Amino acid sequence: MLDVDRSSEFERLPPEQARALIARGEHTGGTANMANGRVQGNLVILPKAYALDFFTFCHANPKPCPLLGVSQAGDPALPMLGDIDIRTDVPHYYIYRDGRFVEEVTEIGSYWREDLVSFVLGCSYSFEEPLMAAGIGLRHVELGRVVPMYRTNIETRPAGPFGGGLVVSMRPMKPADAIRAVQITTRFPAVHGAPVHLAEPEQIGIRDLMTPDWGDPPEMRDGEIPVFWACGVTPQVAIERARPEICITHKPGHMLITDLDNASLAAI
Amino acid sequence: MLDVDRSSEFERLPPEQARALIARGEHTGGTANMANGRVQGNLVILPKAYALDFFTFCHANPKPCPLLGVSQAGDPALPMLGDIDIRTDVPHYYIYRDGRFVEEVTEIGSYWREDLVSFVLGCSYSFEEPLMAAGIGLRHVELGRVVPMYRTNIETRPAGPFGGGLVVSMRPMKPADAIRAVQITTRFPAVHGAPVHLAEPEQIGIRDLMTPDWGDPPEMRDGEIPVFWACGVTPQVAIERARPEICITHKPGHMLITDLDNASLAAI
The missing domain is CATH 3.30.2040.10 (PSTPO5379-like domain)
Known part of the structure; x- marks a missing residue:
C-alpha cells in the first residue's frame, strides 16, 4: 500500500534501489513518483529478426521514438542506462504474440530468449x-x-x-x-x-x-x-501492425527507471 | 523609381552605402528590401530629461523594446551600430510635439538639440x-x-x-x-x-x-x-502617453539600417 510517507520515500529513492524493490516484486505499481529527477523509459523487446527494422523505424521517427538505449541480443543488461536486468526491473510487462496482447506479468524470465533485443525509448x-x-x-x-x-x-x-x-x-x-x-x-x-x-x-x-x-x-x-x-x-501501434511472433513492452505508466538524470538530456 | 533591377541592387547594398544613399536624399522610401542580412532598427529620439525613464521602460519591457544602441546626449553618432549620423541616415522621420504627430521629414538637422538622446530598438x-x-x-x-x-x-x-x-x-x-x-x-x-x-x-x-x-x-x-x-x-504608444515636448521617431517601415548582421543577434 502506497501511503503518503511511502510516496515521498519513493520520490527520493536512488534509481538502483527503486529497481531492486521492483525486481524483488515489492513494487508492481506505476513509477510516476519514483526516483524523481531520473529518466524513465518506454520498453520494447523484440526478436533480433525484427531489431534492425525497428531500429530504423526509431531513427526515422525520432519524435515519437527517441531511442535512449539498446541491448545486445540475448543480453538482459543495459549498461548505458544503469545496472539493469531487463527481465525483472520493470514493475509490469505486457506480452504480445503476433501483434496481439496476451498477458500481463511482473517478470519475464520464462519468456527470455537468446535472440531478444531490448530498446528503451524516452518518455514524457x-x-x-x-x-x-x-x-x-x-x-x-x-x-x-x-x-x-x-x-x-x-x-x-x-x-x-x-x-x-x-x-x-x-x-x-x-x-x-x-x-x-x-x-x-x-x-x-x-x-x-x-x-x-x-x-x-x-x-x-x-x-x-x-x-x-x-x-x-x-x-x-x-x-x-x-x-x-x-x-x-x-511504436506500440507500429508493433501491432508488424505482428512479430513475440514482443514484450512495459505496461503504460510502469516504466523502466534508469540512472540518467533528466537534466542530462537537455540539449541546450 | 524602384524597379526590379534596382530592388535586387538595393538588397545587396552594403549598409554604409545604403545609409549614404538615404543621407543624400536619393532614397526616401521603405527599407524592407535594403542591405539584406543587416539589422534594421526602430528609432526614438528624446530630450535627456526623459532619457533615463525611457531607458528604464525599455529595460522593464524587453520584448516590445529590445534596446540595440543608445547615443550620448547631443551626439548624432551611434558607433556601436555603424558609422551613423542619426540626423540624416533614416529615410523618413516623424516629429511629435507634446506626444502628438506634427510633421514628417526626411532629415532632422533643423530639429537637432544638444540634449537629444537617440535610442535604437530591434525590429521584426x-x-x-x-x-x-x-x-x-x-x-x-x-x-x-x-x-x-x-x-x-x-x-x-x-x-x-x-x-x-x-x-x-x-x-x-x-x-x-x-x-x-x-x-x-x-x-x-x-x-x-x-x-x-x-x-x-x-x-x-x-x-x-x-x-x-x-x-x-x-x-x-x-x-x-x-x-x-x-x-x-x-514605445510609440508610451511616448504619446508621456507627452515629451519633442520626440522624433522613424516613419514605420523606414528604418535605420545598421552594420550588425541579423545572424549576430542569435542567442543560441
Missing part, C-alpha cells in the same frame, strides 16, 4: 518535470489521471513492417504557457522534444478531444488550447 | 528573415502589405511617464509552423524574441482580427492560427 515524464518546475500546471498530473492520447492522420515514416499513424499525447494550456512549453521541451529532443501540433485538433484527424484513444478524457478550461506531443504509444 | 525584420529562411511563409510579405498590429489588454511595466498597453504584430501560420516560429524567434531576444500569444485573440483584448489598429488587415487562411509578437509600436 522527463519533459513534464521541467514544465512543472517552470510553473506550468499539467492538468492530468493535478487530477491524478492518465494523459489523454489520440491516433492522428500524421503517418510515421515506415521501416520494414513497422509503420502506421503517429499517436500524440495532449496537455491543455493557456497560449502563453504553450509558447513557454515549446521553448522548454525543445531542449529535450531525447524525450519527444517540441510539440508536433497545437490548437485545431481536427487538422491532425482528432474529431473529439473528449474521447481519447488511450488515457483519460481531458478537462479543458476556459482560454486553454490543446498542445500535442508525439507519444511513446506510436 | 531581423526575425522575419530566419523565419522565411526556414520556409515559413509570411503572408504580409507575400502580399506586399504592412503587418497588422493591434492594441492589447496586456499592460507594460511603467517607468516614469512611460507606460500603456502592449502592442502586438500578428502573423497567420499553420500550427506546426507556429511551433517552429516559437523555436526560431526564441533565438532572437534582441528583436522581440518568442511570441507573446497565439490563437484566441480575444484573450489579449483583440475583438476583431480583421480591423488592426495599425497596418493592413490580415488574410487568414484555412487551418491557420494567429501568432502574436510584441511590437515596436509599443
Whole structure:
C-alpha cells in the first residue's frame, strides 16, 4: 500500500534501489513518483529478426521514438542506462504474440530468449518535470489521471513492417504557457522534444478531444488550447501492425527507471 | 523609381552605402528590401530629461523594446551600430510635439538639440528573415502589405511617464509552423524574441482580427492560427502617453539600417 510517507520515500529513492524493490516484486505499481529527477523509459523487446527494422523505424521517427538505449541480443543488461536486468526491473510487462496482447506479468524470465533485443525509448515524464518546475500546471498530473492520447492522420515514416499513424499525447494550456512549453521541451529532443501540433485538433484527424484513444478524457478550461506531443504509444501501434511472433513492452505508466538524470538530456 | 533591377541592387547594398544613399536624399522610401542580412532598427529620439525613464521602460519591457544602441546626449553618432549620423541616415522621420504627430521629414538637422538622446530598438525584420529562411511563409510579405498590429489588454511595466498597453504584430501560420516560429524567434531576444500569444485573440483584448489598429488587415487562411509578437509600436504608444515636448521617431517601415548582421543577434 502506497501511503503518503511511502510516496515521498519513493520520490527520493536512488534509481538502483527503486529497481531492486521492483525486481524483488515489492513494487508492481506505476513509477510516476519514483526516483524523481531520473529518466524513465518506454520498453520494447523484440526478436533480433525484427531489431534492425525497428531500429530504423526509431531513427526515422525520432519524435515519437527517441531511442535512449539498446541491448545486445540475448543480453538482459543495459549498461548505458544503469545496472539493469531487463527481465525483472520493470514493475509490469505486457506480452504480445503476433501483434496481439496476451498477458500481463511482473517478470519475464520464462519468456527470455537468446535472440531478444531490448530498446528503451524516452518518455514524457522527463519533459513534464521541467514544465512543472517552470510553473506550468499539467492538468492530468493535478487530477491524478492518465494523459489523454489520440491516433492522428500524421503517418510515421515506415521501416520494414513497422509503420502506421503517429499517436500524440495532449496537455491543455493557456497560449502563453504553450509558447513557454515549446521553448522548454525543445531542449529535450531525447524525450519527444517540441510539440508536433497545437490548437485545431481536427487538422491532425482528432474529431473529439473528449474521447481519447488511450488515457483519460481531458478537462479543458476556459482560454486553454490543446498542445500535442508525439507519444511513446506510436511504436506500440507500429508493433501491432508488424505482428512479430513475440514482443514484450512495459505496461503504460510502469516504466523502466534508469540512472540518467533528466537534466542530462537537455540539449541546450 | 524602384524597379526590379534596382530592388535586387538595393538588397545587396552594403549598409554604409545604403545609409549614404538615404543621407543624400536619393532614397526616401521603405527599407524592407535594403542591405539584406543587416539589422534594421526602430528609432526614438528624446530630450535627456526623459532619457533615463525611457531607458528604464525599455529595460522593464524587453520584448516590445529590445534596446540595440543608445547615443550620448547631443551626439548624432551611434558607433556601436555603424558609422551613423542619426540626423540624416533614416529615410523618413516623424516629429511629435507634446506626444502628438506634427510633421514628417526626411532629415532632422533643423530639429537637432544638444540634449537629444537617440535610442535604437530591434525590429521584426531581423526575425522575419530566419523565419522565411526556414520556409515559413509570411503572408504580409507575400502580399506586399504592412503587418497588422493591434492594441492589447496586456499592460507594460511603467517607468516614469512611460507606460500603456502592449502592442502586438500578428502573423497567420499553420500550427506546426507556429511551433517552429516559437523555436526560431526564441533565438532572437534582441528583436522581440518568442511570441507573446497565439490563437484566441480575444484573450489579449483583440475583438476583431480583421480591423488592426495599425497596418493592413490580415488574410487568414484555412487551418491557420494567429501568432502574436510584441511590437515596436509599443514605445510609440508610451511616448504619446508621456507627452515629451519633442520626440522624433522613424516613419514605420523606414528604418535605420545598421552594420550588425541579423545572424549576430542569435542567442543560441
